[in-house]
Amino acid sequence: MALAKRIIPCLDVDNGRVVKGVNFVGIRDAGDPVEVARRYNTEGADEICMLDITATHENRDTMVHTVEAIAGEVFIPLTIGGGIRELEDIRRMLNAGADKVSINSAAVFRPEFVKEASQKFGAQCIVVAIDAKNVGPEKWEIFTHGGRKETGIDAIEWAIKMESFGAGEILLTSMDRDGTKNGFDNDLTRRISDAVNIPVIASGGVGTLDHLTDGVKEGGADAVLAASIFHFQEYTIQEAKETMRSAGIEMRV
Amino acid sequence: MTSRSVAVIDYGMGNLHSAAKALQHVSPETKVIVSANKDEILECDHVIVPGVGAIRDCMGEIKRLGIDAVISQAIKTKPVMGICIGMQTMLNFSEENDGVHCMGIFEGEVRYFGTDLRDEQGEHLKVPHMGWNNVYQREDHPIWNNIADGERFYFVHSYYVELANQAQSIGSCTYGHPFDAVVARDNIVATQFHPEKSADAGLQLLKNFLDWDGGLS
Numbered sequence: 001m002a003l004a005k006r007i008i009p010c011l012d013v014d015n016g017r018v019v020k021g022v023n024f025v026g027i028r029d030a031g032d033p034v035e036v037a038r039r040y041n042t043e044g045a046d047e048i049c050m051l052d053i054t055a056t057h058e059n060r061d062t063m064v065h066t067v068e069a070i071a072g073e074v075f076i077p078l079t080i081g082g083g084i085r086e087l088e089d090i091r092r093m094l095n096a097g098a099d100k101v102s103i104n105s106a107a108v109f110r111p112e113f114v115k116e117a118s119q120k121f122g123a124q125c126i127v128v129a130i131d132a133k134n135v136g137p138e139k140w141e142i143f144t145h146g147g148r149k150e151t152g153i154d155a156i157e158w159a160i161k162m163e164s165f166g167a168g169e170i171l172l173t174s175m176d177r178d179g180t181k182n183g184f185d186n187d188l189t190r191r192i193s194d195a196v197n198i199p200v201i202a203s204g205g206v207g208t209l210d211h212l213t214d215g216v217k218e219g220g221a222d223a224v225l226a227a228s229i230f231h232f233q234e235y236t237i238q239e240a241k242e243t244m245r246s247a248g249i250e251m252r253v
Numbered sequence: 254m255t256s257r258s259v260a261v262i263d264y265g266m267g268n269l270h271s272a273a274k275a276l277q278h279v280s281p282e283t284k285v286i287v288s289a290n291k292d293e294i295l296e297c298d299h300v301i302v303p304g305v306g307a308i309r310d311c312m313g314e315i316k317r318l319g320i321d322a323v324i325s326q327a328i329k330t331k332p333v334m335g336i337c338i339g340m341q342t343m344l345n346f347s348e349e350n351d352g353v354h355c356m357g358i359f360e361g362e363v364r365y366f367g368t369d370l371r372d373e374q375g376e377h378l379k380v381p382h383m384g385w386n387n388v389y390q391r392e393d394h395p396i397w398n399n400i401a402d403g404e405r406f407y408f409v410h411s412y413y414v415e416l417a418n419q420a421q422s423i424g425s426c427t428y429g430h431p432f433d434a435v436v437a438r439d440n441i442v443a444t445q446f447h448p449e450k451s452a453d454a455g456l457q458l459l460k461n462f463l464d465w466d467g468g469l470s
Contacts, residue, residue: 071274072278075456076451124409169383197379199379
């Protein structure tokens, strides 16, 4: 027995509502992030990730209330991302009951922000989100603004730099695979996982349960993140765990 | 006996609200306070020493706020539980931050997992040890009531506890090598994992703590 690989369902939230159409049977209000989080907890999710997709100033208070509500009844780790730009944003989310925050474009604009955040709150709660695109053979670069804006930064060098700046974990999304259901970019995941000593969460492209297994076995991911396959009840988290365990992966079931 | 009141000691080190919320959840009738105030803490009949972050800052704040004196008072009279860094502050010494002297409630040291940690198959293990791992019960204790041996709990840490007196190690976990995941003596217990983030098993453990009189009554 050993440390288990983690399955992390991800909710995209806009102004207090789950978007990208969650379609659950047996849930009263499928747009309520608290109900959805409760459901995932019951199914055995190892953590929950919630991304504020618009992250406007007005939405911020709504997000804080949502985090408070989830943290009051779901007792597994909760990561909040989207619009985390200042130390004050982190403090508010942690005080509301989040365990980790995910920093994305703010790290690209000003890498020292990651250092300051890690020193102030501890590396264990600082996740750096990396959105990467393949730009040539064995070469990936960081993109911001949902994959629209290139930065010219090499993804592997960036991951190493973020670890040295105090990131506690990396949430790695392949912008090429995101939404395709063709599976993770396992080459990218493997390259980054081997380059750093902190855990790497693979994200982007899950369409089948075998894709989750591949993310761990081929990509070397420590955790796998998925949204739509769980939201639409194509598969439950329990089924995902059974499949991965049958493939010889250590899971919490 | 269920606790009527529990204090989560607030020495300014991060997210204490999760622990408070989990305690309130398992025992709605219990008064849960988050406090750095000596009198408020000592009025409660159970005390939790939580914590996240680095040991030098933790011990610095504990001393600056006089929390060490509050804890040494509390352990004479009531059940006390340390969580994660809160557990590590209870050892003699930690290797973190070039070495920090801690409260010495348990004999032993806190050591770094290292950068070349490997499992039995020789696979490289990442540090921090982050996620759900099995905890094996080495000794009977009220804290284990209704919890299966080998149950998984949620860990996040880069340093681990090594007790001098292994009879005080009541729960063991393995990451590269075995380490002391739950320690206990008299009316004091401490866990390296986060029970407040460990789903049903963690909630059960917190409930067991609130139901425990520490053998003092």
